[in-house]
Amino acid sequence: MLVTGAAGSIGFATCEILAREGAKVMLVDINEGGLEERVKALSDAGYDVVGHVADCADEAQVIGYAEAALDRLGQVDGFFNNAGIEGDLAPTHEYDIAMFDKVLHVNLRGMFLGLRYVLPDMVRRGAGAVVNTASIGSERGLAGACAYNAAKHGAVGLTRTAASEVAQKGVRVNCVMPGVIETPLLVGMLEQMFDDVQTGMDKLGEVATLNRVGQPAEVGNVVSFLLSEEASYVNGAKWEVDGGALATIRNDL
Numbered sequence: 001m002l003v004t005g006a007a008g009s010i011g012f013a014t015c016e017i018l019a020r021e022g023a024k025v026m027l028v029d030i031n032e033g034g035l036e037e038r039v040k041a042l043s044d045a046g047y048d049v050v051g052h053v054a055d056c057a058d059e060a061q062v063i064g065y066a067e068a069a070l071d072r073l074g075q076v077d078g079f080f081n082n083a084g085i086e087g088d089l090a091p092t093h094e095y096d097i098a099m100f101d102k103v104l105h106v107n108l109r110g111m112f113l114g115l116r117y118v119l120p121d122m123v124r125r126g127a128g129a130v131v132n133t134a135s136i137g138s139e140r141g142l143a144g145a146c147a148y149n150a151a152k153h154g155a156v157g158l159t160r161t162a163a164s165e166v167a168q169k170g171v172r173v174n175c176v177m178p179g180v181i182e183t184p185l186l187v188g189m190l191e192q193m194f195d196d197v198q199t200g201m202d203k204l205g206e207v208a209t210l211n212r213v214g215q216p217a218e219v220g221n222v223v224s225f226l227l228s229e230e231a232s233y234v235n236g237a238k239w240e241v242d243g244g245a246l247a248t249i250r251n252d253l
């Protein structure tokens with residue numbers, strides 16, 4: 001199994017679940033120190049994991065992690081294409097152009113590059129599954145997050161397109177749409193939106209029918225399912241993991 005953004009909350013929680021289920025996992029992240037800690041934590045717990053530092057938006061480094069994965073894992077059965085950044089928040093009519101480019105570069109180009117260089121071996125072997133990380137921001141406007149939202153809407157487009165292209169080669173491509181999940185990425189957004197992070201967390205929790213924010217492992221469990229054979233008839237799908245936020249008209253985000 002290959003996971004990007006693996007030093008982060010959702011990525012790491014997913015690595016832990018996949019490793020617990022018996023998979024050998026390669027963790028990829030740009031954050032070298034964070035990655036080292038995560039790899040050590042899983043190795044110390046007795047799991048079979050390796051780390052690889054890479055910028056997922058840099059073509060040469062994506063080629064590097066795709067090749068390293070084949071080398072270190074033998075083959076990639078499942079790929080969680082998850083690395084992402086939140087970017088700054090500002091109204092669209094005031095949004096910084098360089099920041100817009102940066103968010104699209106990492107979140108959309110990076111996702112495309114992952115598909116571009118990991119899918120070929122899966123297609124060649126006629127087997128494999130991919131999960132891209134989209135967001136509830138793939139379905140709704142989140143005020144202040146035009147770049148993030150544009151990228152996450154694009155993530156669904158990439159998912160559906162790739163899914164339609166490789167399905168008959170034995171490869172499935174789906175995406176998860178996490179809602180409000182308690183991670184540093186969320187805290188980064190809340191710091192920009194609210195005076196007090198906990199107040200923001202409670203307020204955003206109310207957007208979900210379950211009336212709380214989610215935990216990274218609650219996303220990881222769905223990713224693990226989608227990467228598994230149990231999801232053999234699921235392709236090109238968007239899986240909301242949002243506590244029911246998108247199911248209602250309570251969209252205060």
Ligand SMILES: NC(=O)c1ccc[n+]([C@@H]2O[C@H](COP(=O)([O-])OP(=O)(O)OC[C@H]3O[C@@H](n4cnc5c(N)ncnc54)[C@H](O)[C@@H]3O)[C@@H](O)[C@H]2O)c1
Binds near residue numbers: 009086
């Ligand atoms: N936290 C939420 O509420 C939420 C909601 C919806 C979607 N998401 C998405 O989930 C994914 C994971 O985010 P998270 O919440 O775990 O945040 P996180 O900040 O904990 O993890 C993101 C990880 O991606 C890594 N990363 C960033 N840019 C990279 C690059 N260029 N190359 C390689 N690694 C890079 C970071 O170092 C970090 O470890 C992201 O795609 C994010 O957009 C998060």
